Structures are given as structure tokens and as C-alpha cells.
Amino acid sequence: MPNSDFNESNPAPSVDNTQKKPRFYQYVLIPLGTVFLIAAAAGGIYYYNNYSSLSLSCAAWQEKYNSSEEQLAALSSENETLKATLASIPDFVIDEWTDVSPEIPFTVDLSDWKYILVNETNPLSEDFEVEVVKTKNGQYVDKRIKEDLENMIEAAKEDDVTLLLCSSYRNYAKQDRLMDESIRDYTRKGYTYQEAFFETKRTIALTGASEHHTGLALDIVDPSYQSLDDAQAKTDASLWLAENAADYGFILRYPKDKVDLTGIDYESWHYRYVGKDAALFMKEHNLCLEEFIELAQKQDILSQKQEASQKQNYEE
């Protein structure tokens, strides 16, 4: 019989089976588990840092892509609508236009920055942006007109006339402030708010409807008389501008005989850049910008119609 040598006073050494398992946990499972947890945490952090931003930007791109697809679809449907409108303009209306004259002797791309039309019915958006530069007089203008403007000032100087720029680029906020100040002045004088608003609107364009926001408009006065009123028109600066500004691409934007069309009172000091071709043409034919643009639009539609009918004749 095994263990027969052992008895109560000499017991057999006990074999403790429970001691083996903790050792296995202690030396194998716990370290392995710890390593695994650390690796998992590190992996998580690495993934978060690298891939979560990646998937975020992917989502942003997807969104951009979707919105540009939508814009494209909107544009092409707009295009279809325009084509349909063009096709639907009855010929008798166009016939009335056949005497659309004078004919503009150069190509007018109405989306060109020089022809931007800003008035009460065509306001600029609040986020309209333009790159402006400082002129020698310390005024800010669209950088594309700086050279012509400075040449004009120089040419006037050679004729002993000083052109003083008193106002040029105005952003949305400044335009807003000007309107507010004017309305306040009128209400102090006893006008009701409504009266003050309409009185202001006669000389200051509504916020968003001001050309000064484009960087293409300038108020130019004579240093000897700087008030913006009717008498300004008789100064040397005003007389010189009326005669010569078109040669440098500038037009008198609010002429006396066009108030109905421009919606703004006569301003002998407010000049607007439209480029030399358009300025000379408008001066020669006594057109304001609203008239010039309408003329260009009509002539464009006419020539498209003509082209279409020529094509039809050719196909027949």
C-alpha cells in the first residue's frame, strides 16, 4: 500500500493543488492581459488621431461634392429655363427691338466685372468681395482700375486741374453706417423715420445698392469746393471730368436727365469705371449704365435669334 509509512504523527506532506492556479494567472494571464490592454489603448489612440480626422474630412469632401452636384443641376436647369424664355419671346416683341440702336461696336460680355450693375433692383450680396489697392491719394479702389485712375488724375494735373478723390471703396458696414447717420440727421431735424428714410434714399444708395461697394465708383471733387451739391458741377474738376473722364474709362454715373432710370439724384461728382470702350460709347450716345446694359442684352438676344434662324435656314 502506498504511503503506508505515514501515520497521524507523521502525516504525508500535503499537495496543495490550489497554489498552482494563482501562479498561472500571476505569471502568464495578467501580464499578457496588461500588454493586450495597453496595445488596444495605443491602437485606439492611434486610430483616433489618424483615421477619425481622415474620415471626417472624407465626409466634408463628400458634402462638398454633393452640394456642387446640386449647384450644377440647379445651373443647368436655370440654363434650360433661360433657353426656354429666349425661345418663348414672341417674334413681335423682338420685331419691336429690331430698331435697337445704336449698335454697340464691340463685344459686351455682361458677366465682365466692368459692367457690374448695382442699384436698388440689383443689390450686391453682403459677402461681395473685391481686391482693393490704395491710390496715391490714399483712397481704396478695385486694383484693376488704379492705373487708368492715376493716368486720369495726372492728365487733369497737366491741364492745371486737381481732382480730389473724397470717397471710393466702401464696404457693406460703412454703407450701412452712412445710411443710419443720414436717417438720424433727418429725424433730428423733425422728419418722421419714414420721411427720413426716403429723403436719405435720394442721395445715398441703400445698403447693398451702393456702387461704392464695388471699388469701381469714386466721388471726385474740386479742392476749392468740396461740398457734394449742385454747385459742384460748376467747378473746374467737374467740368474737366465731364469732358475727359470717358477717355480713361469713367462715366458720370447719375446724370441729370437719367434720374428716372438710375433712381439717384444728379451727382456731378460720382464717377464709375466701365472701361474705355463702354465709357466712350455711352458718352457719345448719352446712355446711362442701365440703358447700356439693356441695350447690350437686347442686342445679344437679337443676334442669338438671328443665328438660330440662319442655322434653321441652312438646315432646310
Ligand SMILES: [Zn+2]
Ligand atoms: Zn458716390
